[in-house]
Amino acid sequence: QSVLTQPPSVSGAPGQRVTISCTGSSSNIGAGYDVHWYQQLPGTAPKLLIYGNSNRPSGVPDRFSGSKSGTSASLAITGLQAEDEADYYCQSYDSSLREVFGGGTKLTVL
């Protein structure tokens, strides 16, 4: 049971928009700690996708965006492409547990 809750899976057709939620609590996201998002392609290490709730590192397409409100955060992917098929993880800081991750969401491009 992960401290941050993500849907196990989401799917969408090429070109569509999908969102992945990340729900925490008052000891992590709700306490004001930043949320980061990682993309893990099959068989590879995670890669930083979004940092500080809504910022993209250099090289990440603007099709990826993040937001945060209250005790939750969301990752949105627009103009879905086949290469976006991957696992996505949110991460934040918890005042009791330190660094915490969501359970991960598998994105399937139909």
Added chain:
Amino acid sequence: EVQLVESGGGLVQPGGSLRLSCAASGFTFSSYEMNWVRQAPGKGLEWVSYISSSGSTIYYADSVKGRFTISRDNAKNSLYLQMNSLRAEDTAVYYCAREGELLSSFDYWGQGTLVTVSS
């Protein structure tokens, strides 16, 4: 180019020990905080341990506290994880990850090394 290369994984019996290493290059290793993150087969990511840039501050997840020891050698640009009293549930790919300047996100990850605890 930033590179993190883990090594030291393998098959170990329950109760055994293993030492993982992470060789860093392409950046000033001594200026960055580092972490170990693991991923059990088919499962999600789990933070394991943190060490400050100087090595003076260290934290562990409850699941490994008292059994694992994180350390670093800034002269050798290397990060370590000494794992003792290993259990089957420690079986995972272990990644070293740099805690970077981007609001303390993990901006670079190694390719991971697999630790299998089994008799």
